[in-house]
Amino acid sequence: xTRVNDKWFRSDPQDTADHxxxxxxxxxxxxQVSANRDHYGENRLVEAPKPAWWRRLAxxxxxxxxxxxxxxxxxxxxxxxxxxxxxxxxxxxGGIIALNTGLSLYQxxxxxxxxxxxxxLNERTTLVIRAGxxxxxxxxxxxxGDVIVLKAxxxxxxxxxxxxxxxxxxxxxxxxxxxxxxAKDASGPALFSGTAILSGTATAIVVGTGMQTEIGAIAAMxxxxxxxxxPLAERLTQLGRRLSLVAVAGGGLVILLAVYxxxxxxxxxxxxxxxxxxxxxxxSLPVIVTLxxxxxxQTMAKQHAIVRRITAVETIGNVTVIAxxxxxxxxxxQMVATHLWPGAGAVRELHDQPELTADVLRPxxxxxxxxxxxxGALLGDPTDxxxxxLLAETTTLTxxxxxxxxxxxxxxxxxxxxxxxxxxxxxxxLAVVKGAFDRLDFASGRAVAxxxxxxxxxxxxxxxxxxxxxxxxxxxxxxxKQLDQLHLSGLIGIMDPPRPEVPQAIATAQRxxxxxxxxTGDHLETASAIAEQIGILQPGTQAxxxxxxxxxxxxxxxxxxxxxxxxxxxxxxxxxxxxxCWQAQGEVVAMTGDGVNDAPALRQADVGxxxxxxxxxxxxxxxxIVLTDDNFATIVRAVRQGRTVYQNITKAVEFLVSxxxxxxxxxxxxVLLGWGGVLSAEQMLIINVLxxxxxxxxxxxxxxxxxxxxxxxxxxxxxIWHAGLGKRVAVRTTTYVGLILGIYALGRFSxxxxxxxxxxxLFFVLAMGSVLDLFPIKSRRKMTWHTxxxxxxxxxxIAAILLALVAxxxxxxxxxxxxxxxxxxxxxxxxxAASLLPMIVVEAYKRRxxxxxxxxxxxxxx
Numbered sequence: 001x002t003r004v005n006d007k008w009f010r011s012d013p014q015d016t017a018d019h020x021x022x023x024x025x026x027x028x029x030x031x032q033v034s035a036n037r038d039h040y041g042e043n044r045l046v047e048a049p050k051p052a053w054w055r056r057l058a059x060x061x062x063x064x065x066x067x068x069x070x071x072x073x074x075x076x077x078x079x080x081x082x083x084x085x086x087x088x089x090x091x092x093x094g095g096i097i098a099l100n101t102g103l104s105l106y107q108x109x110x111x112x113x114x115x116x117x118x119x120x121l122n123e124r125t126t127l128v129i130r131a132g133x134x135x136x137x138x139x140x141x142x143x144x145g146d147v148i149v150l151k152a153x154x155x156x157x158x159x160x161x162x163x164x165x166x167x168x169x170x171x172x173x174x175x176x177x178x179x180x181x182x183a184k185d186a187s188g189p190a191l192f193s194g195t196a197i198l199s200g201t202a203t204a205i206v207v208g209t210g211m212q213t214e215i216g217a218i219a220a221m222x223x224x225x226x227x228x229x230x231p232l233a234e235r236l237t238q239l240g241r242r243l244s245l246v247a248v249a250g251g252g253l254v255i256l257l258a259v260y261x262x263x264x265x266x267x268x269x270x271x272x273x274x275x276x277x278x279x280x281x282x283x284s285l286p287v288i289v290t291l292x293x294x295x296x297x298q299t300m301a302k303q304h305a306i307v308r309r310i311t312a313v314e315t316i317g318n319v320t321v322i323a324x325x326x327x328x329x330x331x332x333x334q335m336v337a338t339h340l341w342p343g344a345g346a347v348r349e350l351h352d353q354p355e356l357t358a359d360v361l362r363p364x365x366x367x368x369x370x371x372x373x374x375x376g377a378l379l380g381d382p383t384d385x386x387x388x389x390l391l392a393e394t395t396t397l398t399x400x401x402x403x404x405x406x407x408x409x410x411x412x413x414x415x416x417x418x419x420x421x422x423x424x425x426x427x428x429x430l431a432v433v434k435g436a437f438d439r440l441d442f443a444s445g446r447a448v449a450x451x452x453x454x455x456x457x458x459x460x461x462x463x464x465x466x467x468x469x470x471x472x473x474x475x476x477x478x479x480x481k482q483l484d485q486l487h488l489s490g491l492i493g494i495m496d497p498p499r500p501e502v503p504q505a506i507a508t509a510q511r512x513x514x515x516x517x518x519x520t521g522d523h524l525e526t527a528s529a530i531a532e533q534i535g536i537l538q539p540g541t542q543a544x545x546x547x548x549x550x551x552x553x554x555x556x557x558x559x560x561x562x563x564x565x566x567x568x569x570x571x572x573x574x575x576x577x578x579x580x581c582w583q584a585q586g587e588v589v590a591m592t593g594d595g596v597n598d599a600p601a602l603r604q605a606d607v608g609x610x611x612x613x614x615x616x617x618x619x620x621x622x623x624x625i626v627l628t629d630d631n632f633a634t635i636v637r638a639v640r641q642g643r644t645v646y647q648n649i650t651k652a653v654e655f656l657v658s659x660x661x662x663x664x665x666x667x668x669x670x671v672l673l674g675w676g677g678v679l680s681a682e683q684m685l686i687i688n689v690l691x692x693x694x695x696x697x698x699x700x701x702x703x704x705x706x707x708x709x710x711x712x713x714x715x716x717x718x719x720i721w722h723a724g725l726g727k728r729v730a731v732r733t734t735t736y737v738g739l740i741l742g743i744y745a746l747g748r749f750s751x752x753x754x755x756x757x758x759x760x761x762l763f764f765v766l767a768m769g770s771v772l773d774l775f776p777i778k779s780r781r782k783m784t785w786h787t788x789x790x791x792x793x794x795x796x797x798i799a800a801i802l803l804a805l806v807a808x809x810x811x812x813x814x815x816x817x818x819x820x821x822x823x824x825x826x827x828x829x830x831x832x833a834a835s836l837l838p839m840i841v842v843e844a845y846k847r848r849x850x851x852x853x854x855x856x857x858x859x860x861x862x
Contacts, residue, residue, distance in 0.1 A: 001535050004217050005159045008207035009190040013163050016205055020145030024163050024205065027129035027147040040144040043158050043209035066286060069097055076681075079270070093685075110823075128309040129203075146206040151168035152371060152379035154197045159208035162189035166860055167369065167411030168200035169381050173327045174595035175214060176521040181381050183413050199369055199380045200411070201694045218572055218599055220509035235720040236289065239653070243660070250664050251276045257671045263318055276667055288652040288693075296645040303637045304629040306612070312650065316607045317642025318588050318714045319514060322635065323579060323605070325593040326520035326527055328614045330534060331496040335382035337390040339461060339493030341452045343445065347493070350390065363466035363489040365391045365400045367421045367434035369411065381412065383464055386494050404430060410480055422479055429471040433483055437465040443485040452491060460529020461493035495526070503534045505633040510535070512639065513712035517565055519575055519591075519601075523764040524568040531566045541565035546574045558580050576602035586716045592635065594619055609635060636709075646714070650725055655777050658729045659692055662736035664708060666762075669741060676755070678744055680819055684764050691767040691801055695774050698794035705780050724849050728842070732773070735841045740766050753821070760809070760820045761831060767805055768835035771798050776843035780850070783843055800845055 008016050013024060020036060022028050030037065061070065077090040124139040129147040139157035142148070142247045162184060169181040172195045181198050191204055193213040210216055227434060251273040258269035296313035300306075307313055341347045342360050352792055370380040370388040378385040388397060404423035412419035418435025433440055436452050449465070456463050467486030475482050506516045518531045524545050531537035543566035549557065554577075561581055567574065575591070580587045591598070591605035594615035598621040602608030610623035611630040620626050627634050628695070663684055668796065670678040714722065721729070740762045750759030778794070779787050788795055808814050809823060823831070 001825035004212060004214055005161075005190075005208040005320070007232055008161050011161070013161060013189075013205060016161055016207060017145070019427070020205070020207075022145035022147065022205060024147065024203075026132040028143070029131050029146050032145065033130060033143055036079050036143040036145050037762050041210050042140060043142040044140050046211050056105060057101065061097075066097060066101075069286075070094055073097065074119070075270075100499075101300055106360050124155055124157060126154075134293065142206055142209060144206050144209055144212075148204055150191075150197050150202045150204065152197055152201075153377065155375060156191045156193055156195045156197065158193045158206045158210075159213040160191040160206045160389070162186070162191065163203045163205055165189075165202040166200050168202045169198045169412075171196040171198050171382070173333075173521070181383075183415075185413060195588070198382065199384070222614075226758070235718075238656070239720050243657070246661075246664060250668055254668060257668075258676075276664060285656050285696075286654060287701055288656075288696045289649055291566060291697055292645050292648045292652070296641050299641050300638055303641070304627060304631065304634050305638050306626045306628060307624070308626065309624045310485075312607050313642055314646050315588065315642065316590060316625065316635075316638050317640075317644070317646045318716075319590040319607060319639065320587045320713045320716075321582050321589045322509060322514060322516045323519050323575075323582075323589060323591045323601070324516060324632065325595070325598055326518050326530060327496060327520055328594050328611060328630065330502050330518065330536075331498055333496060333614055335386040335494050336497050337386045337492050337494050338497065339456055339459070341449075341456070341491040341493075343449075343488050343490040347452055347455060347491075361387070361391050361394065362400065362404075363432045363468050364434055364464065364492060365395075365397060366404055366406070366423060366430075367419050367432040367466065368397060369419070370397065382496075383462065383494055387464070387492065390492075408479060420480060420483060422475070429474055429479075431469045431471065431479060432466065433468075433482055433486055434464060434466045437463060437491065440465050440467050441484040441486055442467055442488045445488045449488055449491065451834075456491060456493040457525070458529075459493070459495075460526040462494050462526075464492045464494060466490060466492070484659035491769050495530075498530060498534045501631065501633040502716060505636045506535045508636050508709060509639070512636075512709045517567070519567045519570055519572055519578060522568060524566075527566050527568040537565045543568060546570040549574055549577075559586065561585070571597075572600055576604055579604050579629075588713065588716050590635070592632070594630070598622075601606065609638075640704060640709055643708050643711070647705060647708070648700050648702050649703060650720070650723075651702065651777055652699055653720060653724055654729055654732070655696055655699065655770075655774055656688075656692055656726065659687070659736065659766070661729070662740070662766070663687070663734040665733065665737045666740055669737065670744070675744070675748075677757070678759055678762060680759075682818055683759070683820075686818065687763070687767050687770070690804065691771050694801060695771055695794060695797050698791065699778060701793065702778055727849070728845065731840055731845045732838065735838050736766060739769070739834060739837060744831075747827075751827075756819065756821045760815075760823060761827065763818075763820060764805060764809060764823075764831045765834045768802060769838045771801055771837055773839040773842045774798065776839055776846055780846070782847060782850075 017024050020028075021032050061067070073090055073093040076093060080087050080090055093112075102659075125136050126139045126142060127134060127149040128137050128142065129135075129149065134149065142158050144158075146158075147163065148157065148398070151155065162168070165185055165498040168184040170184055170191065172182050172192060174194055175192055184200075184202070187206075191202075193208070193215050208214075208216075254276050255266075255269045255273045259266060282836045290310070293310045293313045297307045297310060300313065324330055338350055339347055340350055340360070364387045368380075368384045368387055368391075370378055370384045373379055378388055390401075391397065404425045406421055406423050407429075408422040410416075410420040412435065416435070416439065418433055418439045420431060420433045420588075423430045423432065437449070442449065453463055453465075466489040468489055469483060469486050471479075471482075483514075509516055516536050518527055518536050520527050524543055528537055528543045531543065537543060540563070542564055544564055546567070546569045549567065549570070552560065557577070558581055561578070567578060570578075575593075575598065579589050583606070585605075586606075590607040590609055591601045591606045592611075593599075593602055594611035598610075599619050602610060602619060602622040607625060608623040609625045609627060610619040612620070612626045612628040615626070615630075625638065626784055663679065667677060667679060670676065719726070742760040743765050744758040746758075747753050747761040748755055751757055753760075774794075775787055776783055778791065781787075806828075808818070809820060809828075814820070815822070
């Protein structure tokens with residue numbers, strides 16, 4: 001661990017107090033508190049400055065698709081002002097841009113408010129000595145030189161150096177990832193901000209606050225770590241570029257053809273070009289993408305996952321690797337006694353021992369420093385609290401101490417690695433010793449005990465041995481020197497057990513093509529045992545330590561990383577390096593964690609996932625998603641929701657883009673044939689927004705496809721046209737171009753209705769047909785009655801739009817304003833028949849695809 005304040009941890013406390021103009025017993029004076037705050041700064045972490053509102057707005061407006069819309073908006077606004085071309089186009093396009101941008105900014109704001117409410121739950125206070133008086137102050141009000149008082153259950157509010165300590169241990173897992181408690185005394189006086197006091201009491205002098213702490217050093221790394229661009233953003237950007245190229249090339253071609261072939265004036269040709277630009281861009285797509293992600297955000301919030309960055313909804317669905325922390329993420333972050341060897345026989349699993357009695361557990365109960373807080377919480381070393389909970393199933397610590405009153409105690413420390421207590425009972429004295437097996441002197445049975453010890457150690461258990469010795473007379477003040485030839489009471493195996501839902505969640509992830517890997521600061525043996533138990537460490541994979549990792553070059557790591565399932569004893573830099581290595585190989589990485597040491601990797605990962613309950617503020621601020629229940633299974637549910645969102649977005653692309661392409665090629669072909677502009681800009685807007693956009697909004701709420709979690713993740717470099725989407729768009733576009741040009745020619749030439757009738761027939765066939773063929777698009781399975789009813793808002797919206805289109809055609813003021821003419825009953829029947837044709841073609845082609853290269857869509861099941 002890099003120690004920012006190492007010089008103070010090696011200094012004499014008095015020298016430290018003199019430097020900060022403090023007193024080890026009286027603390028700082030009020031004036032010196034103010035002076036030190038001005039000189040050394042406040043006790044708060046400085047986050048990277050958030051972008052100004054205008055920068056966030058500019059970020060949303062810089063999308064290539066939105067830029068095309070902005071261009072069309074500006075041009076249509078100009079024409080409305082100087083050429084009296086009407087305000088329909090600029091109002092509609094401007095409204096779409098405002099809606100899309102507003103939804104994105106609103107969701108970001110909601111996520112930040114939800115996160116702020118979580119952080120408010122973590123506001124802490126500290127007992128401090130100032131001017132000789134004890135007072136409770138907000139932890140953020142501490143300054144360098146303050147003398148603080150700590151006890152079991154407290155969180156260390158700043159980096160501090162011990163002045164006094166009694167049986168003090170701390171949990172530093174948030175920094176190191178290691179779950180074992182760390183003893184603190186004169187030989188190890190460093191207390192780090194954010195760590196938890198497990199047992200004992202202490203006074204300490206603050207030597208570092210805010211950014212001048214261990215947490216601050218890691219937080220500073222985040223300013224140099226930037227979030228990666230999501231795969232969906234890359235795919236949509238690529239799509240936007242292609243559509244923009246089509247718009248520019250097609251618009252230019254149409255203007256040239258209109259001017260030189262049709263002999264139209266430039267203003268009329270420019271209007272036609274603007275119409276083509278509008279046709280080229282699916283105006284509703286950015287809104288549908290945002291609505292799909294917003295729906296995913298809302299669903300995930302109900303499933304205990306707060307999304308801080310909306311794009312993470314899609315990205316989580318396509319992760320290929322979940323790099324998970326162990327302590328508190330895969331495990332319960334609570335030590336539990338799981339195995340017992342009572343000095344004879346076989347090792348027992350405690351959950352199978354209903355006949356367990358208090359007599360068997362008495363030695364571990366008597367040598368126990370657990371205390372109970374006023375709210376019932378257990379305070380003390382995790383080992384002691386685990387034994388306390390086990391003991392509570394048969395008796396109470398109070399009953400034991402009443403029967404065996406304690407007369408002396410030798411607290412646990414890291415040097416002796418044992419704890420001893422002396423008790424009286426029925427006129428005799430009982431000494432109890434508890435601790436590491438190799439630090440206890442047993443009278444007999446050591447060879448058998450060693451075998452049982454090794455058996456339990458192989459399972460990654462922390463093993464606590466206990467022994468007793470009776471005295472007929474008071475052993476006196478030197479009783480500690482007489483603790484030899486102990487009677488062997490047995491061994492207890494303790495572990496931080498996996499969360500019960502984790503093995504199933506990991507198995508589900510594996511079936512989905514997602515690999516879960518453990519990255520932890522804990523010991524290799526412990527990490528490997530947990531990883532094997534929950535299904536991460538499997539035959540053919542290996543576990544390594546950070547030391548081994550440091551010996552490898554980047555090339556060697558890249559060669560080996562596919563075989564490694566457990567990384568133990570890692571540093572923050574190791575985690576960052578591992579994530580970057582996977583990303584370099586094209587993997588989409590989700591990193592989970594709760595500690596400060598996880599924050600840089602959380603920021604670097606494609607999706608950073610922090611724990612909302614046990615997670616530190618630094619980890620939450622670095623993450624894209626915060627789990628409010630700290631449940632690993634919630635991640636798998638988030639993956640399912642992310643995949644659903646992505647599927648709905650690709651369905652929207654198929655639905656919208658093919659109609660836009662059809663409009664483009666129809667207009668170009670019509671101009672080449674000398675027919676002129678067969679659709680006006682207003683008519684295309686009606687089709688794009690009313691007929692396509694509104695149903696597309698409800699498409700964002702489409703349910704997950706059956707078998708969605710049995711599908712492999714999408715490759716990071718896959719095109720937006722993957723899984724046959726490009727072919728389906730091509731088939732749908734070709735169908736519409738041929739159909740609507742034929743209908744136009746039929747109305748204009750065969751029916752003798754001229755261009756107006758041809759345009760009217762074309763308009764209604766394209767509008768109604770594109771609405772109806774949403775049904776074969778909305779499901780990858782064969783169409784059934786269920787296809788029409790499982791998303792009722794969508795079905796109702798389609799019915800309403802069809803009625804609205806009929807009303808437009810039969811309400812002269814609107815139809816005339818749009819350049820449409822009235823249709824006879826026979827012509828309406830022709831429109832209906834022609835509108836059903838694309839649905840039939842799309843469904844037939846979909847079934848053909850599913851009989852071939854997309855057969856897995858049909859056979860996959862969750």
